[in-house]
Amino acid sequence: MTLEPETHWVPNTDVYLADSGxxxxxxxxxxxxxxLQLEIEGSRLKxxxxxxxxxxEARCKFLVMEINYGSFExxxxxxxxxxxxxxKAAYQNGFLRIDVPPTGSVPSSEG
Numbered sequence: 001m002t003l004e005p006e007t008h009w010v011p012n013t014d015v016y017l018a019d020s021g022x023x024x025x026x027x028x029x030x031x032x033x034x035x036l037q038l039e040i041e042g043s044r045l046k047x048x049x050x051x052x053x054x055x056x057e058a059r060c061k062f063l064v065m066e067i068n069y070g071s072f073e074x075x076x077x078x079x080x081x082x083x084x085x086x087x088k089a090a091y092q093n094g095f096l097r098i099d100v101p102p103t104g105s106v107p108s109s110e111g
Contacts, residue, residue: 009068011047015076022082022100026074029094030067036096040084045098048073 012027024045028036031051039046053069078084078100087100 008070009072010074011068011072013074013076020099021102022078024076024096024098024100026096026098027094028091028096031091031094033091036091038089038098040087043078043080043082043084045076045078045084045087045100046073047076047096 014023014025016023026047028049028051031049035051036047036049039048048071050071051069053067081102082100083103084100087098089096089098091097
């Protein structure tokens with residue numbers, strides 16, 4: 001039996017609409033900010049990185065293993081009308097939050 005040299009996982013993610021635009025919230029407990037990458041590809045946001053597991057002995061035997069380690073990647077496709085190039089990101093308390101405002105094409109209410 002051969003083992004994969006590295007596992008890949010997808011973090012828990014919420015994407016929702018708020019008055020200010022689209023909010024993307026990603027659960028990344030134990031991550032260092034410098035190990036996160038954000039890439040914009042049109043209306044897609046790619047979130048990737050690496051979560052290291054440096055706190056256990058190399059030859060331990062798990063009774064329960066539910067925490068994912070190694071490389072991860074998440075692709076999020078936004079609906080039309082939101083500007084990823086104007087997005088603001090913050091990482092705090094194990095959560096990455098990205099606020100994406102609407103594009104400037106919202107009709108004005110002149111009258």
